[in-house]
Amino acid sequence: MAPFDFLWFLLPLAAASGWLVGRYGKRRRESAATEDDLRSNYFKGINYLLNEQPDKAIEAFIKVLEVDSETVETHLALGNLYRRRGEVDRAIRIHQNLIARPNLESGQRSEALLELGHDYLSAGLLDRAENLLRELADGGDYRVQALRQLIDIYEQEKDWDKAIDSARLLEKATGNHLSPVVAHYQCELAERFRESGDRDDALELARKALGTHDRCVRASILEGDILTDLDEHESAIRAYQRVEEQDADYVPETIGRIQYCYRALQRPQEMDAYLNGLMQRYGWITPMLALADLKRDRDGADKAIEFISGQLRRRPSVRGLDRLLELEMQSGDADKGAHVAILKDLTGELLADRPVYKCRHCGFPAKLLHWQCPSCKHWNSIKPIQGIEGE
Numbered sequence: 157m158a159p160f161d162f163l164w165f166l167l168p169l170a171a172a173s174g175w176l177v178g179r180y181g182k183r184r185r186e187s188a189a190t191e192d193d194l195r196s197n198y199f200k201g202i203n204y205l206l207n208e209q210p211d212k213a214i215e216a217f218i219k220v221l222e223v224d225s226e227t228v229e230t231h232l233a234l235g236n237l238y239r240r241r242g243e244v245d246r247a248i249r250i251h252q253n254l255i256a257r258p259n260l261e262s263g264q265r266s267e268a269l270l271e272l273g274h275d276y277l278s279a280g281l282l283d284r285a286e287n288l289l290r291e292l293a294d295g296g297d298y299r300v301q302a303l304r305q306l307i308d309i310y311e312q313e314k315d316w317d318k319a320i321d322s323a324r325l326l327e328k329a330t331g332n333h334l335s336p337v338v339a340h341y342q343c344e345l346a347e348r349f350r351e352s353g354d355r356d357d358a359l360e361l362a363r364k365a366l367g368t369h370d371r372c373v374r375a376s377i378l379e380g381d382i383l384t385d386l387d388e389h390e391s392a393i394r395a396y397q398r399v400e401e402q403d404a405d406y407v408p409e410t411i412g413r414i415q416y417c418y419r420a421l422q423r424p425q426e427m428d429a430y431l432n433g434l435m436q437r438y439g440w441i442t443p444m445l446a447l448a449d450l451k452r453d454r455d456g457a458d459k460a461i462e463f464i465s466g467q468l469r470r471r472p473s474v475r476g477l478d479r480l481l482e483l484e485m486q487s488g489d490a491d492k493g494a495h496v497a498i499l500k501d502l503t504g505e506l507l508a509d510r511p512v513y514k515c516r517h518c519g520f521p522a523k524l525l526h527w528q529c530p531s532c533k534h535w536n537s538i539k540p541i542q543g544i545e546g547e
């Protein structure tokens with residue numbers, strides 16, 4: 157511990173000491189011995205802290221605080237302070253010590269249990285935290301906080317059935333609408349079935365997720381993917397195209413998938429019409445590049461180059477430039493080839509280092525689409541980046 161580290165730590169204790177000394181000062185006639193013990197333990201605690209012996213300091217402070225139930229708040233504050241500093245073992249000891257006291261009021265006991273649950277969670281002791289929080293989630297003043305922490309645990313454990321149950325209970329307790337999150341849990345279950353080859357159950361759950369939340373983009377994409385697995389390409393296209401009404405920001409995610417289905421159906425004209433429609437509506441890069449691929453396959457590389465060049469004049473894009481250079485290299489003018497290859501390396505490197513997605517809640521940059529932000533744990537907050545380096 158750096159010398160200045162514990163100075164801030166002393167602030168609340170100094171406040172507590174003033175309060176304690178004042179409080180017990182009033183009881184001077186009742187018990188002078190108690191006050192002396194108190195002072196002695198308190199200063200012992202401070203000394204231990206100054207000598208960087210926090211464990212002995214805790215013991216001393218626990219003795220100070222063990223006087224009666226009115227010191228519980230100070231006790232809780234001390235435990236929380238340790239947890240916030242990452243010293244979870246010490247926080248656990250303080251909160252356990254508090255709970256073990258027989259004369260604790262039930263509200264105070266619940267608060268201490270909630271804090272201990274929080275400690276266990278911070279220490280990664282999920283089973284212990286779960287047992288404790290389930291007791292609190294059954295009823296009482298801390299029900300809502302306990303349910304929130306339980307959901308956090310079930311998400312970490314990927315126990316989606318229990319996460320759904322707890323979310324529904326939390327909905328009832330708070331009146332807040334949690335269907336968008338529950339739909340994600342159902343999608344998680346659907347993906348698990350899909351991975352194990354059980355397409356029927358996977359499809360059923362993806363559709364259930366849509367029933368839970370009709371704007372669930374993930375469920376539509378998942379339904380489309382399962383139908384594609386089953387070679388039901390027309391139905392898959394309908395599922396993917398639903399995304400535009402649900403949340404148009406995610407349409408670029410579906411373009412490659414829809415293109416695959418139209419290819420399987422051998423209906424390139426319909427893909428062409430669909431992409432042209434998207435470009436008119438949004439002017440994004442992904443449909444433009446897909447359209448360039450169609451032109452290359454149908455009319456040759458020169459037509460595709462001409463098309464991309466015209467588009468880039470209107471809307472500059474690193475991804476567009478990268479594709480243009482790739483086509484130039486393939487079209488095979490030997491003199492230009494070496495120069496183009498250098499430029500292509502540059503755009504390639506630029507794109508490789510750039511995140512394609514960003515969390516709209518905390519700003520977390522990502523190269524993959526996560527439905528739950530790995531940083532802030534929000535659902536549905538990561539979206540494709542717009543602008544010159546993105547869409």
Ligand SMILES: [Zn+2]
Nearest residue numbers: 515518529532
């Ligand atoms: Zn985030």
